[in-house]
Amino acid sequence: MKKLFKLVLNFIPRPLLIRLSYVVRPVMALFLKGSKFTDPIDGKSFKTFLPYGYGKQRNNVLSPSTLSLERHRLLWLYLKNETDFFQPELVSGSISNVDKRIILRDAETSSALKVLHFAPEQAFFNRFKKMDNLDYVTTDLNSPLADVKADICNLPFNDNEFDVILCNHVLEHIPNDKKAMSELFRVMKPNGMGIFQVPQDLNRETTFEDDSITDKKERAKIFGQYDHVRVYGRDYFNKLQAIGFKVEEVDYTSKLSDEEIKKFCLAKGEIIPVVYKN
Numbered sequence: 001m002k003k004l005f006k007l008v009l010n011f012i013p014r015p016l017l018i019r020l021s022y023v024v025r026p027v028m029a030l031f032l033k034g035s036k037f038t039d040p041i042d043g044k045s046f047k048t049f050l051p052y053g054y055g056k057q058r059n060n061v062l063s064p065s066t067l068s069l070e071r072h073r074l075l076w077l078y079l080k081n082e083t084d085f086f087q088p089e090l091v092s093g094s095i096s097n098v099d100k101r102i103i104l105r106d107a108e109t110s111s112a113l114k115v116l117h118f119a120p121e122q123a124f125f126n127r128f129k130k131m132d133n134l135d136y137v138t139t140d141l142n143s144p145l146a147d148v149k150a151d152i153c154n155l156p157f158n159d160n161e162f163d164v165i166l167c168n169h170v171l172e173h174i175p176n177d178k179k180a181m182s183e184l185f186r187v188m189k190p191n192g193m194g195i196f197q198v199p200q201d202l203n204r205e206t207t208f209e210d211d212s213i214t215d216k217k218e219r220a221k222i223f224g225q226y227d228h229v230r231v232y233g234r235d236y237f238n239k240l241q242a243i244g245f246k247v248e249e250v251d252y253t254s255k256l257s258d259e260e261i262k263k264f265c266l267a268k269g270e271i272i273p274v275v276y277k278n
Helices: 002-011 014-031 070-082 122-129 177-187 216-223 236-243 258-263
Strands: 033-038 050-052 058-062 113-118 134-140 162-166 188-195 246-250 272-276
Touching: 014 033, 070 122, 070 272, 113 122, 122 134, 162 177, 177 188, 177 236, 236 246, 236 272
Parallel strands: 113 134, 113 162, 162 188
Antiparallel strands: 050 058, 188 272, 246 272
16 A cells, blocks of 8 residues: 555646545545544544655555644644634734633734635645635645645735735745745734744754755655755754744644544654744
């Protein structure tokens, strides 16, 4: 199965994969139904998750029902438990005195939380789209799930337009990531929040990139995936700060028990880069 999944990932274009998954996903979810592992996004449990990876495959990481990976499930838990992203009520202040959640909405307005989601993941797309408390906009150059086809380095949005920006595993694909980060900063509202996850080697001090590497096999070997252009190190946080963001390196798995980490198939110690525009 691992070889088949690797072949599919590397040779079928991503937009086509997304369309095919709607047919395959229900079958896989039924076949793997069990009780050992649980996807917190939809609450369904399975005897095992699926393998995933363009190069070296990781076992037991891809949810059969939502197609979420470790990072998606971690982000879901963080948004649900640490922010008011899923809450329709408007609460004043930056932190609620009741539950200490990060408050993203302004109590003085009745408008929904305006969210911009780059390269929307299937695990989130339909769920976020149906939430009445969100004004949800998706964007990407190629994804069939994108409302707005746009280049992240030249966004067709106004300054200070979005309360929340989700841009996860996108920047490692962008040659001019500094320009992309600047655009993210421009369209975020003052006091807005973003989550910009990337594949990151926390043992590497500085980011590695080499524009001369254009061969897909060589890129996959060096950068981890054929369409990646860099490997981010710990200086990723400094890059975001240099643009103007306030950055928090959130290790949300430290708040979870080992049993929860195992049950939800999370990557212990994975950092969520949470950014703010003051």
